[in-house]
Amino acid sequence: MSDAHTTLHSWACIGVVAAMAITGECLIAAAMRKLGDLDIIRAKSGMPGAIRAVLSSPMFLLGATCMALNFFAMLFTFSTVELSLAAPATASLTYVGNAVAAKLFLQENVDRRRWLAVVFVCAGVLLLSK
């Protein structure tokens, strides 16, 4: 395989892992927001009621499926791409992607403080992987 092909393959794997994580986390966050405070649901209907409420949300189930696919995509990526590239790249891309998706799809108020936190987390993850 040529170098360019290997690089393209590596970044495609990393992109798929990050995309699955972003989709899954946003769907789960949207499902939880729609359900409301789980502590209140647990206080009213107990732990079985809270678990029933979560498991009966189609958005949550879709999100959990994406997270499961993310897990297997990550296993595949870690077996074909160098860990020192794959681990920090997927983590950083996921943080940035989550912030963008949260602003666009969840209408969260991602203010300057939160953007700065995303940049610091990405830089921190890159440094931790050195």
Next chain:
Amino acid sequence: MKHKLTLQQYLILIAVMLTASVGDSLLSKGMEQVGAVDLHHLDKLWHALFNPYVDAGILLLIGFFASYMTALSWADLTFVMPATAFGYVVVALLARFWRHEQLSPYRWAGIVLIVCAVGFVANGPPRTELAEENSAHRELNIMDSGAGR
């Protein structure tokens, strides 16, 4: 935006920070004892379930998922995200003080950056109130005031 978190909500965020990282570390220690698993030795995965470190790791990861979802039910995704990133710091500190590994200056710098990120976000409001939620709250307030009359 709501500004204040209760003590219970802070404890849930601390659980998010600790359970994933400690759970991963326990799984890693358990799998070290079990040995490498490959396609020809998949039965080792079954044996892994009888390793106390693996069992404790799985329990903690279930706890992580439960506390993460609870946090997302009252806080924004962009508020909870840095708390999950703090797990990297906990893993690095566990590596330094539990497993006595040396941390390079780069890693210490990474730890400082992630701690700063958590500090930035923790100082802000946890939840964006959407317009539809505000109108639902207003309707509830009107109904409550009507019921009180």
